[in-house]
Amino acid sequence: MPESWAETSGERLAILGASGHGRVVADAALGSGWGSISFFDDAWPILQVTGRWAVLGTGVDLQRMASEVDAVVIAIGNNRTRLMWQRQLVHWGLPLATVVHPSAIVSRYATLGAGSVLCAGAIVNPFARLGGGCIVNTAASVDHDCELADGVHISPGAHLGGQVTVGEATWIGIGANVRQCITIGSDTVVGAGAVVVSDIGSNVVVFACPRDQCTRASRRSRIRTPRDDEGRTCEARSTRDKYRHPRSPRVVRHK
Ligand SMILES: CC(C)(COP(=O)(O)OP(=O)(O)OC[C@H]1O[C@@H](n2cnc3c(N)ncnc32)[C@H](O)[C@@H]1OP(=O)(O)O)[C@@H](O)C(=O)NCCC(=O)NCCS
Numbered sequence: 001m002p003e004s005w006a007e008t009s010g011e012r013l014a015i016l017g018a019s020g021h022g023r024v025v026a027d028a029a030l031g032s033g034w035g036s037i038s039f040f041d042d043a044w045p046i047l048q049v050t051g052r053w054a055v056l057g058t059g060v061d062l063q064r065m066a067s068e069v070d071a072v073v074i075a076i077g078n079n080r081t082r083l084m085w086q087r088q089l090v091h092w093g094l095p096l097a098t099v100v101h102p103s104a105i106v107s108r109y110a111t112l113g114a115g116s117v118l119c120a121g122a123i124v125n126p127f128a129r130l131g132g133g134c135i136v137n138t139a140a141s142v143d144h145d146c147e148l149a150d151g152v153h154i155s156p157g158a159h160l161g162g163q164v165t166v167g168e169a170t171w172i173g174i175g176a177n178v179r180q181c182i183t184i185g186s187d188t189v190v191g192a193g194a195v196v197v198s199d200i201g202s203n204v205v206v207f208a209c210p211r212d213q214c215t216r217a218s219r220r221s222r223i224r225t226p227r228d229d230e231g232r233t234c235e236a237r238s239t240r241d242k243y244r245h246p247r248s249p250r251v252v253r254h255k
Contacts, residue, residue: 010035012068013097016059016085017041017075018050024138025075025117026053028101059085063092071097073115074133079169080187083151086115086133096132104136113150131168140172149186158190167202 013034015022018041026037039055040062041047047055057065062072072094076082090096096115100106104118107125113132118124121139128142131150136142138156146160149168154160158176167186172178178196188200191207200206206215 011070012036012038013099014062014065014069014072014094015039015075016062016072016089017077017082018043018047018053018055019075019077021077021135022075023051023053024119025073025099026051028117028119029073029097029099031102032100034097034099059088062089062094066092066094069094071095073097073099073117075117077153079133079151079153079171082133083169086151110142119156125162137174143180155192173207 011034013029013036015025015037018039022039029037037053039050039053040057040059041055042058044055044058049055062069072089073096074082074085074089076085086096098112098114098116100118101120101122103120104122106112106118107128109126110124110128112118112124112130113134115132116130116134118136119138122136123141124130124136125142125144127144128146130142130148131152133151134148135153137154140154140156140158142148142154142160143162145163147165149166151169152166153171155172155174155176157174158172160166160172160178161180163181164178165183166172167184167188169186170184170188172190173192173194175192176190176194176196178184178190182196183199184190184196185200185202187203189205190196190200191205194207195209196206197210204215204217206213208214
């Protein structure tokens with residue numbers, strides 16, 4: 001039988017978003033003292049259970065059930081969607097929870113915005129400032145004096161050096177590393193495993209390591225003149241070759 005508020009006691013946390021990430025957030029919340037969890041997801045009523053928890057309604061139902069909720073946290077991976085819901089729930093008067101897994105390490109001098117989630121093994125060092133609705137995922141780290149705007153997601157195992165600034169709704173991919181003092185714009189994606197050694201603008205996708213770094217806008221704007229290793233135009237060997245330009249590997253194309 002799935003758990004829901006009816007069968008358990010303690011403070012009641014509603015989680016909006018019943019995906020795998022939602023279950024990770026539930027586990028972190030229960031480990032850090034929340035008494036009971038119930039989920040809300042727009043896949044309800046088809047989706048009734050996630051893991052061992054009941055799904056009680058859709059996101060809109062949260063407005064009606066506000067009196068039954070002590071706080072809500074949003075576990076939606078898409079940064080813009082998460083932010084949109086976060087603002088809507090605040091507008092409806094629902095209090096936002098900030099969930100920190102008991103194994104996360106957060107400096108007493110760091111600040112976490114409402115609705116942020118820190119997963120197992122995450123580290124946030126002194127004077128880092130995280131906006132609302134951020135995710136610092138499993139074993140990711142945000143070093144001293146970093147500044148993350150609202151809705152930033154630092155994926156599992158990604159690391160930000162000190163004094164890195166990340167704009168709203170930007171997604172740093174799994175295992176990416178960002179050198180200290182770098183500025184990254186808003187709505188940008190840093191691909192899995194990327195190494196970032198210079199500033200990145202807004203609305204771009206950047207991936208791979210500096211020598212081969214590819215920066216582009218979106219799937220639809222991939223058309224570029226392919227170049228060989230000497231920079232001459234040639235037939236594209238692969239999609240990546242379409243982006244690569246050996247003399248200017250950091251060309252930015254806006255979305
Ligand atoms: C960068 C990224 C956004 C690109 O996604 P996409 O637009 O769907 O790109 P595709 O998968 O179509 O790949 C296009 C090309 O780039 C290459 N590529 C994609 N991601 C790459 C990455 N992170 N590093 C190096 N090369 C990459 C692919 O191999 C492919 O090359 P090919 O054309 O030579 O075969 C995505 O691959 C990524 O890294 N996302 C982050 C995932 C993540 O961190 N998840 C964590 C969940 S918590």
